Structure formats: C-alpha cells, structure tokens
Amino acid sequence: MTYCQQAGARAYDRAAFREAMAAFGQALQALEHLPETGDTRVLAIDIRLALGDALTQLGEHGQRLALLGKAEALARALDDRARLGWVLASMALALRITGDPDGAMAASRQALDLAVALGDRALQEQASEYLGHAYYAIGDFGRAAEILRCHVEAADRQSSAPSIDVRSRSQAMLARTLGALGAFAEGRRHAEEALRLATLEGRGATPIIVHAFSSRLYLDQGDLEHTIQVCDQGLALSRASGNRNMLPLIVADLGYASALQGRLAEGCALLEEAVSESISTGARRAVYWAWLSEGCRLVGRGEEAWQHARQALDLARQQKDRGEEALALHQLGVVHAHATPHVRQAEAHYQQALVLADELGMRPLQAHCHRGLGMLYAETGQWEQARAALATAVNLYRTMEMTLWLPETEAALAQVQVIAP
Numbered sequence: 001m002t003y004c005q006q007a008g009a010r011a012y013d014r015a016a017f018r019e020a021m022a023a024f025g026q027a028l029q030a031l032e033h034l035p036e037t038g039d040t041r042v043l044a045i046d047i048r049l050a051l052g053d054a055l056t057q058l059g060e061h062g063q064r065l066a067l068l069g070k071a072e073a074l075a076r077a078l079d080d081r082a083r084l085g086w087v088l089a090s091m092a093l094a095l096r097i098t099g100d101p102d103g104a105m106a107a108s109r110q111a112l113d114l115a116v117a118l119g120d121r122a123l124q125e126q127a128s129e130y131l132g133h134a135y136y137a138i139g140d141f142g143r144a145a146e147i148l149r150c151h152v153e154a155a156d157r158q159s160s161a162p163s164i165d166v167r168s169r170s171q172a173m174l175a176r177t178l179g180a181l182g183a184f185a186e187g188r189r190h191a192e193e194a195l196r197l198a199t200l201e202g203r204g205a206t207p208i209i210v211h212a213f214s215s216r217l218y219l220d221q222g223d224l225e226h227t228i229q230v231c232d233q234g235l236a237l238s239r240a241s242g243n244r245n246m247l248p249l250i251v252a253d254l255g256y257a258s259a260l261q262g263r264l265a266e267g268c269a270l271l272e273e274a275v276s277e278s279i280s281t282g283a284r285r286a287v288y289w290a291w292l293s294e295g296c297r298l299v300g301r302g303e304e305a306w307q308h309a310r311q312a313l314d315l316a317r318q319q320k321d322r323g324e325e326a327l328a329l330h331q332l333g334v335v336h337a338h339a340t341p342h343v344r345q346a347e348a349h350y351q352q353a354l355v356l357a358d359e360l361g362m363r364p365l366q367a368h369c370h371r372g373l374g375m376l377y378a379e380t381g382q383w384e385q386a387r388a389a390l391a392t393a394v395n396l397y398r399t400m401e402m403t404l405w406l407p408e409t410e411a412a413l414a415q416v417q418v419i420a421p
Contacts, residue, residue: 004030008050013203015241017057024051038078045071045083052090056097057205059244059281065094085114085123092130096137097245097283099319104134125154125166132173139323139360141180148174152190165206168197172213179217180323182363182400187217195230205245208237212246215253220364222404227257248278248288256291259298260404268295286316286324290331297335305335322356326365329353330372337376346376367396371409378416386416 008023028047034040048071052064068091075084092108095101108131115124128151135144151170171194178187191214198210211234218226231254238247255270271292278284293308312328330353336346354369356362374390377383390413397406 005047012054015204017054018242021051021054021058024054041074041078042080045074045087049086049090056094057243057245059283061094061098061282068094081114082118082120082123085111085118085120085127089123089126089130092134096130096133099284101134101138101320104137108134125151125163129166129170136177138320141177141323142361145174145177145181148177164197164201165203168194168202169206169209172210175217176213179220181361184217184221184400191217205243208234208241208243208246211237212249215250219253219257221400222402224257224261224404227253231257244277244281248274248283251277252288252291259295264295264299268299271295284315286312286321286328289315290328293331293335297338302339309335323360323362326353326356326360326362329356330365330369333372337372343376343380347373363396363400364402367393367402370396371405375412378412383416383419387413390416
C-alpha cells in the first residue's frame, strides 16, 4: 500500500495522471483489506485526497466529489481538523470547476478558517488560492485580485517546491484576473514570471494550469501571437499527459484567438471541441458558448450564433457568474447588431453588458461595449451618440494598449467626425 502511494505521487509529479490514478486506486483497494482503526481511517483520507487530485486532472470531477464526501465524513468522525481543512479546500476546487460558486465559496472559507486556527501555513496557502478562484468565478475580480496578490506575496517568501508550484499557479490566476480588469502591464509581469517558474520548476499539473490561465490575459488584450504561443505549449502538455481539466480552457482560448485571426474553420472546430469537452467533464463555462457564438456569426451561421449566445447567458446566470453574464450579454448585442431588424435588442444588450462591466471593473469589456454601441449608432445615423461612444472606446483601447481593435475603431470615429464634426 505504501509502495502504491509513493508510486502514485511520483507519477503525479511527472504528469502521468492515469498512472497516478491507478496507483492510488490500488492503495485504496489494499486499505480496504486492513482492519479499520484510527490509523487506517487517516490513511483512507490521505489516499482519497491524492486520488482526487489525479481524477481532477483527468476531468473526473464527479468521482472526485464522491471521494471527498467520504473523506469529509471520515475526517469529521475522527475530529481531525487539519485533514478536514484539506478535504474542504479540495472540495472548493471541485465545486468551483463544476459550477457551484456558493459551495466553493463556503468550502474555501471553512478551510481557510481551519488553517488560520491551526496555524497550518500550507493549508492556508491552498485555501486562500481557491478562495481567489471562487471570487473570480462569480465575477468579483477586484476581490479575487486582492486575495491572489496577498497569496503571491506570501508564497514568494517561501522557497520549498510546493510553494513554488503554488506561487506560479497563483501568479497565473492573478494574471488572468488582472486581464479581466484591464491591468495588462501588471498582469503580463505575473504571467511571464509564472510561465518561467512553471517551465523550470513546475511539477504535476502546474505547468499546464499556468499556461491555461496565462493565455487568457494575452487574449483579453488582443495579443494573438502570445495567446497562440502559450496555448500551443499548454495544449501539447495537456494532450501528452491526458489532462482534461485544463483542456477546454486552452482549446477555447486557442479557438477564439484563431477566429480573431481570421482562421475561422480552425477556430470554430476548436471552440466546438471546448464546448463538447466541457459538457463531457461537467466543467461547463458560459464563455465557451459565447465565443462559439462569435465564431458562428463570423462564418455566417446566424441562427446558431444566436442560440449559442442565449445558451451562454442562461448558463452564466445559472452558475451566478456575473463576469461571464456580462460577456454573454455583449455577445447577444453583437449578434443582434448584425441582424438589421434587431437594433433595439442590440442596444439593450450592449447597455446591460456595459452596466455589469462597469460594476465589475471589466475595462476591456467596457471598451468593447462602447465600440459596439458606437458602431450601432453610426449605422442608424445617431451621430452624436456614435461619436461619444467611439471616442470612449478609442480612449480605453489606447490606455490599455489593446491595439487589435484600435485601428477599426479609430477609423469609425474619424468617419463619424467627418459627418458630424
């Protein structure tokens, strides 16, 4: 049994997740043949935690939650508060991935409270990392960034290998969060450092996670070259290891970047893979449907574009993800704006998205909403409104160095200024 545990740990560290799952599974089976004592119940918790980590990387989130439910019962029966904290932290991650933000928030807070009470630094690091994830998942990017910054600073003071993994993952998640807020200069510093650390010293799933999180920052800024480079590297790692946890994130980012580059067939195929994979693993995210909607719109599949945008909005609201709700509302505005009879619907959706984006501090999305409204007003001859909206978009794009969308927006503003100086 001990040999199986050690073999599983070694396999996980080298990203052989199926091998790790098999080894930990054998250890759990061997344990069932031993008399039930306090020691064997402690081992049962530890093995389930380790097996759960491997299952997560394979996209088996339901199985992990079932294992953790048993581990939680054992920890409570033993009154083992330290292990209960680790179980709750693990549950927070699984619940966040499967779209239960309330459960993830509650579990991560309980784990953090236990860590503080016990003075367990390692558990405190893990719980605070997942608490940051939970805030990101509901669109509270400011709070997520605050927690993750503190976490990165705390991890930076440690030098052990686990802390290096924790730090690089947290820096990548912080970069992703800062991208949603439009703080690209700070975000790029964290992304570059996270990628450097993960490439040189990352173990297990860390390099894959770091590539998956970092790529979103570059995509939000419209830096397609870096997005594709980071996604290609992450995708190679993901496919080689059989990692399905990060696969939808990486494939979706790569697909959307490809579509924005004009490689529409490739982009749509990747986005469809992301949607399919997320359904299969139970880790659905509204953004996948929103981006697939845009891919369908660009290739002229208007009805599918509308359906996917609507699905994105429904899923975001179901999962209480206000950030992705704002993205879905914007995409519905885009879809309606390209259907001439639906000008009012387009404006209404853009405005709703803008209200949410303003509230959540999503400056890149604010810029896109102003751009969409400006283009819409220009098409309908509302020149003053068009000029104001386009000028705001241009200023935001320039401030955040979002150069992908800047030339077309500047050209539209110049044209409006000629018509209505």
